[in-house]
Amino acid sequence: MRTAICERLGVEFPLFAFSHCRDVVAAVTNAGGFGVLGAVAYSAEQLDTELSWIDAQVGGRPYGVDVLVPGKTEGPRSTIPSEHLAFTTGLLQRYGVPYAGTLGELGERVTARGATELIEVALKHRVGLIASALGPPPPQMVTMARKAGVPVAALVGTVEHARRQVAAGADLIVAQGTEAGGHTGEIATMVLVPQVVDAVHPTPVLAAGGIASGRQMAAAMALGAQGVWCGSVWLTTEEAETPQSVKRKMLAASSLDTVRSRSRTGKPARQLASAWTAAWDSGEDSPGPLGMPSQMLLAESAMAYVVRAAERGEAGAAELANYFVGQVVGQLDQVKPARRVVHEMMEEFAETIERLSRITE
Amino acid sequence: MRTAICERLGVEFPLFAFSHCRDVVAAVTNAGGFGVLGAVAYSAEQLDTELSWIDAQVGGRPYGVDVLVPGKTEGPRSTIPSEHLAFTTGLLQRYGVPYAGTLGELGERVTARGATELIEVALKHRVGLIASALGPPPPQMVTMARKAGVPVAALVGTVEHARRQVAAGADLIVAQGTEAGGHTGEIATMVLVPQVVDAVHPTPVLAAGGIASGRQMAAAMALGAQGVWCGSVWLTTEEAETPQSVKRKMLAASSLDTVRSRSRTGKPARQLASAWTAAWDSGEDSPGPLGMPSQMLLAESAMAYVVRAAERGEAGAAELANYFVGQVVGQLDQVKPARRVVHEMMEEFAETIERLSRITE
Known part of the structure; x- marks a missing residue:
């Protein structure tokens, strides 16, 4: 597919799969999408092991790592x-x-210090994207990623946060609607995405929240997103550790x-x-x-x-x-291999664009 | 445009404009969309006057009337x-x-009896659609509309309600996401619309909630809707009585x-x-x-x-x-004539479909 983000990240189909499970990350990446490993639950050593395993599975195809950098915490x-x-x-x-x-010991890593350690480990591997949820990426994270030539993505739930993330050095914005699983704001994807796209132009935007099918992916791209970021849909796959x-x-x-x-x-x-x-x-x-x-x-x-x-x-x-899950949970009624989820999304996405073209002929 | 609903209702561009203001209804209808007058604030006599005025403006083009039929009230x-x-x-x-x-005296008309009177008046005019918000259409309403050959639309916020509305005789479902203005459920448009489309197939579905631009309209149609139902975007038009x-x-x-x-x-x-x-x-x-x-x-x-x-x-x-308004209020920053809103949506809709086709070429 031809979006700027596909070219920049070397991905065939701009479906980003956020998962804490390395098997999902590898399966999606191998199917033509872009797996992103949620690293918050790992120690630096564990993350190193997981990424080595993924490297061995994906044969150089691009994948990413997500760390949780909280904007404000209690300390x-x-x-x-x-x-x-x-x-x-x-x-x-x-x-x-x-x-x-x-x-x-879990609370320890939800700090900028913990996140930085995980990023150091990630950059030793062949990751193609570092993502940070919650807060603006810490300057050190941006510096480290830039030096390694790896783009930084940031998750946001408001236009204001999107602007702040771009100012802090984010290369890619994930605009996440209220229907998403996990930390999420109040504005729905349908409303949020076009506003963020316009506010941060020409920074590319991925849409998150409410996306678990090819129709929903096509809708997100109609809103102006260059790709989609999905989390919930992987939780009921065969590979998921749920x-x-x-x-x-x-x-x-x-x-x-x-x-x-x-x-x-x-x-x-x-x-x-x-x-x-x-x-x-x-x-x-x-x-x-x-x-x-x-x-x-x-x-x-x-x-x-x-x-x-x-x-x-x-x-x-x-x-x-x-467990954290978005409103799309209502669509998930069958356990499938992650690869099949990707292929079904590809197929329905193509059918949807085809259908829209016919309507307007 | 070619969707079943365009053909059935004789509408050029499946943009349904819900408004309490007759000027908006007439302007949208004359611009190629489908105006729907919210009749809850009118007495039977007032509604008769408003509809006669609209009839005189639109030269036989189709428009509709919406009444509020509450499912459960206190009496x-x-x-x-x-x-x-x-x-x-x-x-x-x-x-x-x-x-x-x-x-x-306002409370009086928010009853099935009050709604029936308004429908009687509406059916004396050239209305092309009767819509009912909140509850399933009362059997009498369906009978009256059927006899007059006028389709009945029903607004829903869950799949369960959509099924119930179709069973009660609705010909057209408006699936309304939580981001919408007015009475609304908890599920976002992105998630609700495809579920409703699949659940009531082949009954046609319009999407509502989060739609105030051509990109958002294209997104809604990617989700499987045959058209869109917009309310908030008219509130800041020149014609609006806001x-x-x-x-x-x-x-x-x-x-x-x-x-x-x-x-x-x-x-x-x-x-x-x-x-x-x-x-x-x-x-x-x-x-x-x-x-x-x-x-x-x-x-x-x-x-x-x-x-x-x-x-x-x-x-x-x-x-x-x-006043009632949806999350799209964040996009509304300029007073425009309703006709211009329709034309801008038409233009952006066409550009969006064109852009999506190019991406997948």
């Missing part, structure tokens, strides 16, 4: 108030999930079954509505979510217990279990 | 609790607007300045965020909005005072003033 290592720990323990107990309250208990909920969910909640990270993020989000967001005894990264630290620690119990088939745990 | 004539009347009076007082608390104080707020607003609130009708409706929505939705002393039609009766009565004061240039009143 590197906030403490969890005992009230919040007690609420979490009590909540899990009500649903039959024992919780030891070990907070783990726990079976969560995958089942996603396959059964309608588009009404997601909620934008602070309960998993401290910032508004769209996810499956579950007993967890309900308890934090509207439970009478809820202390309210903490900020980022404290709430993320607390939630990830608790959710590890929840998911283990849900995988053992415990019904209470299954009610609590959830 | 025909609920009383307003004194607490709610006192809150309203106090709120307006705080912003310097005297309020006499006369409730008027009060100047509200028009100014719309021209200045960004896409972040709307809110989905029950404060104007009792059901969630997207509108400009203002001191009115803030006070009802999150004011400490708010009694919470009533149901429909009580809240609508109360709000419309109060807003009449607010708008009169705002038009006189009173600053407090201008803070309260608002």
Whole structure:
């Protein structure tokens, strides 16, 4: 396909696949798309291992790495108030999930320092794109990527943020609508994308949020995007590491079954509505979510217990279990190989452009 | 343009313009689109006068009428609790607007009975479409329209409602995303439209929500819609009866300045965020909005005072003033004749299809 971004990144079909699973990244890249590995859950050593594996799979085809650089956080290592720990323990107990309250180390990497380490590792591999969610890319990240000749992409949910990201050195903007999974703003993709495209011209824009089919990809490109950034659609693929208990909920969910909640990270993020989000967001005894990264630290620690119990088939745990996913979850009703998802999108995309041409003949 | 709906309704360019203003309806129809008059604010006699005027303007070109048929309401004539009347009076007082608390007669027509009267009037004129928002079309409405050979359109925000509307006899579905102005659901246009198109096939679908430009129209049609239904974009046209104080707020607003609130009708409706929505939705002393039609009766009565004061240039009143509008309000920054809006959409639509064809060549 001929968009500037295809030429710049050497990608055949401008479908960017965000996934925490290396198998999805490799499969999409090999199918002609552009896989982007979400690196937030990895240590520098683990990331090195994952990228070496991907390098071996994709035979030089381009792929990217995404790190979470939060704009504003509470600081590197906030403490969890005992009230919040007690609420979490009590909540899990009500649903039959024992919780030891070990907070783990996750919060550490959601800082500019943690992100920089991951970027250093990424740049040692053959990555073709570094993406940063949440905040403007730190100057050091831009400098490092520029030196390595690797473009920097930034996710935004408003026109104002898009302008700020470009000023901070982003080479590519991902305009993400409110219907997207994960951290997301309030403006829908249909409204956001054309505004961002016009505001940052000639910087190329990818559209995110509400895109999991060829028709939706064609719509995004009609809005002026040069490609699309998809996350949710990979969560129900064969390759995805999504726990079976969560995958089942996603396959059964309608588009009404997601909620934008602070309960998993401290910032508004769209996810499956579950007993967890309900308890934090509207439970009478809820202390309210903490900020980022404290709430993320607390939630990830608790959710590890929840998911283990849900995988053992415990019904209470299954009610609590959830994960970040967009409103397109209502379209996902079948487990498919990631390669097939790419091929179906390519086919439907081509059919859609063909149909639109016929309408206007 | 060649879509089934163009042929069935005899329309050149499938841009449906919902407006309460007869001048907009006539201008859009004469420019090659399809104007739809929102009839909820009219008595049967007034509607008759408006439609006679439109008939005289459009020379036989097709246009439609929209009535508000609520699915569930509190009953025909609920009383307003004194607490709610006192809150309203106090709120307006705080912003310097005297309020006499006369409730008027508006609530009367938001019933199936009121809607039927309006439809009887409409069918005496040369209307080419009857649309019903909120509930499934009442059987009598479908029977009357069928007898007159006029198709019935129904607005929906979920797949489930779309199926129900088709079962109740709707000939055309308007799938409206959460970014739309007025009564709207939670699912974004990008996600909702393809799901509705697939669920009600072969019933034709128009897309609504987030559409105010040719790019957005092309995107909607990529999603599978046979045309688009736009409301917000007409509110800042030259012809629109939007009060100047509200028009100014719309021209200045960004896409972040709307809110989905029950404060104007009792059901969630997207509108400009203002001191009115803030006070009802999150004011400490708010009694919470009533149901429909009580809240609508109360709000419309109060807003009449607010708008009169705002038009006189009173600053407090201008803070309260608002109106239903979608997230596209962020794109509206210039007053234009409705005809020019249609022509610009036609032009950008054609350019977009052309651009998409080139990309895939």
